[in-house]
Amino acid sequence: MTETLVEVDDLKVHFPIKRGVFLDRVVGHVKAVDGVDLRINKGETYGLVGESGCGKSTLGRALLQLTPPTGGRVNFDGTELTTLPPKQLRSMRRRMQMIFQDPMSSLDPRQNVESILTEGLQAHGLGGSRAERRKIISKSLDAVGLPQWALSRYPHEFSGGQRQRIGIARAVVLNPDLIVADEPVSALDVSIQAQVINLLEELQEELGLTYLVIAHDLAVVRHISDTVGVMYLGALVEEAPSDDLYRQPLHPYTRALMSAVPVPDPEVEDRRERILLAGDLPSPANPPSGCRFHTRCPWAQPTKCRDERPGLRIIGTGTHKVACHWAEQIESGEIRPHAVKAEVVADGAGAKEAHGALHNAIESPGGPVI
Amino acid sequence: MPLLDVKDLSVTFARRGQRTVRAVDGVSFSVEAGEVVGLVGESGCGKSVTSLALMGLLPKQRGVTVGGSAMFGDTDLLKTDERTMRDIRGRDVAMIFQDPLSSLNPVVPIGVQVTEVLARHRGLTGAKATAEAADLLNRVGIPDPTRRLKEYPHQLSGGMRQRALIAMAVACAPKLLIADEPTTALDVTIQAQILELLRDLVRDSGTALVMITHDLGVVAGMCDTVNVLYAGRVVESARRKPLFAEPRHPYTTGLLGSVPRLDSGKGAAARDPRFGAGRPAVAGRVRVRPALRPPCRRLCR
Ligand SMILES: Nc1ncnc2c1ncn2[C@@H]1O[C@H](COP(=O)(O)OP(=O)(O)OP(=O)(O)O)[C@@H](O)[C@H]1O
Ligand SMILES: Nc1ncnc2c1ncn2[C@@H]1O[C@H](COP(=O)(O)OP(=O)(O)OP(=O)(O)O)[C@@H](O)[C@H]1O
């Protein structure tokens, strides 16, 4: 019997785009997350994939209420988080931990490992006596495969993979129910990635953890997830059990994304179908009308695609969902792909650049923002 | 005779008060005309240092020692003088980098940067050069090339910048193109566009390509021969298909086994007969052991 731990309903996060000398004029919104529904079952892993700037991190942060949502609801184990008073939210946080991409920047270089791990316990008033705390800490070190002498060392004394283990230990020491892992392995070398992925899987089995794993690497996500959601410009375009999605991707974007991932096998590479997308990702500040993928979709049709936004709908047995008006006809081959002319993205910047430009904009008020 | 023949290339960095780093340690490989050769390995194994040495772009300072030879026709790229090297660079051998922004001049419009290359190596100027530049941008799939020529690098997306850089690199139809992680900074659908572009260029122009990457998938899809680097050495060199079908070196096997593959789900590596039981994660971390010369570096992990 599967039980739902997290239920997200029509979640939205819109960031204001400010202009003017004092950045006091709001000229538009970056719709980083724009209407996402998803549920994560207890003890399972939900993998969220999509390209840079599509809103994965923002979704993860909004789910944990680290970024206040503009709209929608997040239900965590029966409690509505979006309306929870700050104090109760704080105590709820112990049960929802986060792991980051770059462990170095999320670990304080002046704290040794023991103090990094103690901090969370103290903040949540856990562990009781000092001796008890030590026991908990040393257990979590064991769990992540770090030696006990690591306690007195500082983050810079460890390799990237080991630092990520420290980040994981910091999360599991609090005995959480949910861990949101934002690109947990993308900063690591491939051979180290495998170790960290294995560790996350082992911990899940031992501790019954539920994961939301965010990654741009589809192979990593497939490897670790039970269910996978594919994001494009702030919304889910497809969601299915991991194997179903990879066996039979239905959304044109998912197909293109999967055909673009290089597979380390020449035989596979030589005979696979490649769907090349034209042009860049449109800016989330000015997303295309209708289906947000219509500007690049090789299957786009003259009707509906431009003016009607498709929602996620169930196809087939009930676990595979896709947001495309023509999914059935594309799957059956009734609609054939056609060439797409690359569109020049307004302001010469795709989502990824808008992403970077934002930070610059803060330093150059009055300058062109996005 | 191969187009490029690298023999026993070594690069060491010595700094006062620090241990000497042997970043490249006796690397040999060759590139035939029109061939795509892969250099693959994990971070720090010496891929970039190898390519910089070949291009004569390593810092010219005391403490940087380059040994071995790299014959390009009759010229040894490692020993030739800076003037000859400047002529060879761009005209015969061109290079593209991971981060196109750092190799483009931020305050000069794209068009001017492309026409400079054309003027320098092909003697084209004025309207002719501009027309050729627009044609080049068009060839590498930049929409609306005439408008793009007037723009500055920061106005282009990452993918478009990399295209612009490729346009400059192929402007003089070089015999050899060295690409150092050309798609690592890009999203996967953009990476697919760029790889396709490189494949087309190689096929249509007969340019040889040295593809430097940490991604075994990229290698599997486009290289004729592959050299696997580990801690500054080539540990395995093979044609593409045999390398993946029957990797001979334990490091290659470990590397292949540790890559999560898109076409295999949970626990699939464990079922792959090549890798025996369990997913063989390579233990420890790849590191350059300073000036250490055991018979095999895997032993010291
Ligand atoms: N604090 C913020 N203020 C304004 N805009 C933001 C903010 N955080 C994110 N954005 C914008 O929201 C969009 C989604 O960003 P987000 O970081 O969620 O993407 P992502 O999918 O995690 O990308 P990446 O793969 O690069 O991490 C981007 O266009 C980004 O520029
Ligand atoms: N100028 C330098 N001075 C001293 N050491 C250097 C210098 N440049 C590179 N190294 C060292 O040489 C080794 C090889 O570096 P290189 O940049 O070639 O690695 P790489 O294989 O390209 O890695 P990556 O995949 O991270 O780009 C590294 O240990 C690096 O620290």
Ligand code: SF4
């Ligand atoms: S709705 Fe239309 S544009 Fe969108 S993915 Fe489907 S076919 Fe393509």
Ligand code: SF4
């Ligand atoms: S340690 Fe021995 S078996 Fe392993 S790679 Fe080196 S030589 Fe081969």
Ligand SMILES: [Mg+2]
């Ligand atoms: Mg992110």
Ligand SMILES: [Mg+2]
């Ligand atoms: Mg490099």
